[in-house]
Structure formats: C-alpha cells, structure tokens
Amino acid sequence: MTEDHRSMRTPLGRVLHLGSAHHGTRVFWHQRLTAVANVPLTIALIVIIIGLMGRNHAAVVQILGSTFVALTMLLFIVTSAYHMWLGMQVIIEDYVHDENWKLVSLMLNTFFSFAVGLAAVFAVLKLSFGL
Amino acid sequence: MMAEAKTSRLKDRPLSPHLQIYKPLLTMMMSIVHRITGAALFFGMLLLVWVLIAAAAGPNAYASVQWFMETLLGRLILFGYTWALIHHMLGGIKHLIWDLGYGFGPVEREWLTVATLVGSIGFTVLIWIVGYLVMGVLR
Numbered sequence: 557m558t559e560d561h562r563s564m565r566t567p568l569g570r571v572l573h574l575g576s577a578h579h580g581t582r583v584f585w586h587q588r589l590t591a592v593a594n595v596p597l598t599i600a601l602i603v604i605i606i607g608l609m610g611r612n613h614a615a616v617v618q619i620l621g622s623t624f625v626a627l628t629m630l631l632f633i634v635t636s637a638y639h640m641w642l643g644m645q646v647i648i649e650d651y652v653h654d655e656n657w658k659l660v661s662l663m664l665n666t667f668f669s670f671a672v673g674l675a676a677v678f679a680v681l682k683l684s685f686g687l
Numbered sequence: 688m689m690a691e692a693k694t695s696r697l698k699d700r701p702l703s704p705h706l707q708i709y710k711p712l713l714t715m716m717m718s719i720v721h722r723i724t725g726a727a728l729f730f731g732m733l734l735l736v737w738v739l740i741a742a743a744a745g746p747n748a749y750a751s752v753q754w755f756m757e758t759l760l761g762r763l764i765l766f767g768y769t770w771a772l773i774h775h776m777l778g779g780i781k782h783l784i785w786d787l788g789y790g791f792g793p794v795e796r797e798w799l800t801v802a803t804l805v806g807s808i809g810f811t812v813l814i815w816i817v818g819y820l821v822m823g824v825l826r
Contacts, residue, residue, distance in 0.1 A: 588786065591779045598776050602769075602814060610822035613746040620742055629739075640729045647726060672732050679739035 583642055590639035597632040604628065621683040629680045637673030641665060717800050721778040724771040731768050769814055774807035 574580040644665045652658040741748040755761040781799050784790045
C-alpha cells in the first residue's frame, strides 16, 4: 500500500509514520500511559477518601495538606484530567458529526478538562501551603 | 422497505449492518459501559473538585459538602461514582491486556469481561463496607 505511486504522502512523511494528523499514535499512547498511571493512583485516591470519611474540616485539611497525600492527589488530578480530556475527545469525534458542533464540543472539552484540573490542583496546593 | 428489497435485490441492502442487527453480547455491553462510565467520571470529576475547593475554602463550605454527602442522593451519587471508577479501572486493565494481544480467545474474553463486572460490584461493596467501618470507629 505504501508503495502505491499514487499516494499523496511524501517519502519523508512516510518514514516519519505520523499520518495526516501529524502526531501519529501519540494520543493513543498517552491514553494508555495515563491509564496505567491511574491504576495505582486510583487505588490511592480511594484509600485517601476512605480516610476522609466522617472527619471534621480541620482533620480533612490536615490529611489533604500533608506532603504525600497532596503529592498523590496532584498526580491523580493531572493524569486524570489529561486522560479524561483525551477520552472525551474520542467520544466527541465518534458521535458529533457536524463539523461546527464538533469544533465547539472539542473546545468545551478542553476548557472543562483544563479548568477542572487546574481548580483541583489549586485547591490541593492551597491546602498544602496553608494559605 | 422489505417489499422493495424483495422486488429489487440490489437496492437498500445494508452495506454496513449496525448494532441492532447483532445479538447483544456481554463483551459488547461492557464495551459501551466502559465508555459510559468514562463519560460519567468526566463529569464526576466536578464532585472531587467541589470537595477539594470546599476543604480549601473553609469549615462552612466543607460543612455543606458533608451535609450533601450524608443525604440519600449524595450517598447514591458517591456509590455510583465508586462503581464507575472501579469498573472503568478494571475495564481499562482488560483493554490493556487486549492491547498487548492476550485474552482474545472465546473463553478468555468472556472470562475477562465477567471478571470486570463481578470484580467492580464486589470491590465497590467492599470499599463501602470498609468506609462505613472507618466512619464507625471515628464516631
């Protein structure tokens, strides 16, 4: 197939294996990368949340603000926000066929994922630095 | 449509039969459930952000989170969130196994799919039992 002389792809484009989107399988790979990272991080998150249940505000602040819990939370938030951004992009590309709506949905997906991730990171840092 | 198909054999044949043509299989069901739980967790992230922002904002804001989580609706949402999280995680592990090229046999793929479903329900119940035990100790 790649030997087809009618191909629009240049020889350089062919050896780079990056396809028409110019980033090859990067999205696919990052989806798996964050998925693997999220397995231990999700287990850690569940343990942390169980530890928070039924506790008052002062105790919750102390737990969430402690170094290792805060670091685990930050890792979970960053990998999850990225993972869900990529995942929702795939869902949108599969189901939203109108070109304008697709662009709007993809934009909203990016805004939402970024805002949610940043808000969570900010909250953890604020708890951690005790401001 | 049917009558037309009888009179003209070449017309209106479905070139690419869609989902409703096939008998529903567990692997198919769990495939779409993986996507649905993923989408649910996408919006469920707001719940985590709400808890974290409220905790960072102060005791009053956190009290409203605690109040909501104690209500039946709050408990149901949290329970659903737990199941979606575990199911998506186990489904993800199944997909990683498939990505590596293992577990595609007729027995293995069914076994893996049943395991994700049974595992997600089992772990969710277990997590909630542990959660209630922890809360019981604190009170």
